[in-house]
Amino acid sequence: MKLAAKLTLAILLLLALLLNLGAAWLIGSGFSAQLQAAAQQNAATHRAECYQLQKAMIETPDLETQPPLVDRYGQQRTAQAGAGLAILSEEGAFLYSGTGMENGWQPVLQAVDAGEDGMTYAKEGAKIWQLFASPVQWQGRTLWLVSSCDVSSVFRLRNQQLEGFARLELLAFAGVALAVWAVSRRLTRPLKTLEETSRAIAAEAYDRRTGMTGTDEVASLAASFDAMAEAVEQRANQLDLAVHQREDFVSAFTHELKTPMTSMLGYADLLRSAEVKPEVRQRAANYIYHETKRLEALSAKLMTFMALDPEHRTLELRPVALSALSEKVARALSAECPVRLCWEGFEAGQVLGDEDLLTSLLENLISNGMRAEPKDGRISITAHRKNGQVEITVRDRGRGIPKKELERITEPFYMVDKSRARAQNGSGFGLALCARIARLHGTRLEFESQPGEGTMVRFTLKEAEG
Secondary structure, three states, X not given: OOHHHHHHHHHHHHHHHHHHHHHHHHHHHHHHHHHHHHXXXXXHHHHHHHHHHHHHHHHOOXXXXXHHHHHHHHHHHHHHHOOXXXXXXXXXXXXXXXXXXXXXXXXXXXXXXXXXXXXEEEEEOOEEEEEEEEEEEEOOEEEEEEEEEEOHHHHHHHHHHHHHHHHHHHHHHHHHHHHHHHHHHHHHHHHHHHHHHHHHHHOOOOOOOOOOOOOOHHHHHHHHHHHHHHHHHXXXXXXXXXXXXXXXXXXXXXXXXXXXXXXXXXXXXXXXXXXXXXXXXXXXXXXXXXXXXXXXXXXXXXXXXXXXXXXXXXXXXXXXXXXXXXHHHHXXXXXXXXXEEEEEOOOOOEXXXXXXXXXXXXXXXXXXXXXXXXXXXXXXXXXXXEOOEEEEEEEEOOOOOOHHHHHHOOOOOOOOOHHHHXXXXXXXXXXXXXHHHHHHOOOOOEEEEEOOOEEEEEXXXXXXXX
């Protein structure tokens, strides 16, 4: 059963319970009051009849012994009082019966058994009577007078009220049911939207959202659901990206191995199987040596890259002097550096990090700047202190990187210009390694580049005290 139907049914059941309890109390209390008032009035009439019978016994001493006299008296009083009467002897024999009931002898006897202070009811067909019985005595003589008062109108009025309420209740229920159903449908519409959206997301439509707004609990639930859907979409995109990156990694790695290995195998087979000219042999040996060194460097970077997985490794960060870091990097690059390195802000101060990894990070960033062939022949490396942080920036004025390439330059084996990178002994692994080193230090690389104007890379490290 739908929630809207459940809400409608629950509200209607509660309404029915309240209405019926209220109607039962209201009609019942009115009926009881009317019945009690009728009983008081009928009791007074009965007492008056007892007085009249006693008076007749005084005026007519032979009333009890002469049935025609009792019968004539009963008929007169029945006509005058408008109520039914029955007169019985002390032994319970009927002297007169004018109760208005066809089979009234048994109810009359029950009324006599109830005694002087009792009141009984009798029902015959659609009519209901109240019966009162009292002994009437005079000079040792006793007669029983039983009065039967018709109270059918009181019961009939109650039944009419019940029937009227039932009709009114049916009309009210029809109107309330339609109103409650419409309101329930409106209230549960957001839940239907949530259901449809969740099914769409389960069917891999991760960009679906409920789009609901408001301040109630359902709107809050929808907002939480949308936040969850956003997280699921991001996670799904991350997984897709990871799969694509893994496929690209395997493809690029295979290509990086296969291309030089094929050429090396061809040159080696040439040297092994035939006599060649000295210049050819020298060219083959040089190629084999050059590519072997490049593969050796690639394997070393790959091993380092795999070892620096941020998800499975943490670093013990220690104070590293900026001056020592700049001297170590400059010393490592001095032999092959075709440009001038301009250091600024490295004269004093310390950062928290791993000295060897930070050295490798700066070496790779500066090497990439050198491969960009800066037109002013210089690379600027600056350190700027601010609020307990040290921002390190490496800037060149080389070829620059197109904007669409910036998002992927830290992927392993990704090269903007593959032919130029291989000619400069590039492997497409340097920036991927730099990104991992940065993550291990709790930071990330930020790139700004403009084709023809150069590239800037910056990252932030915590400043060490002392």
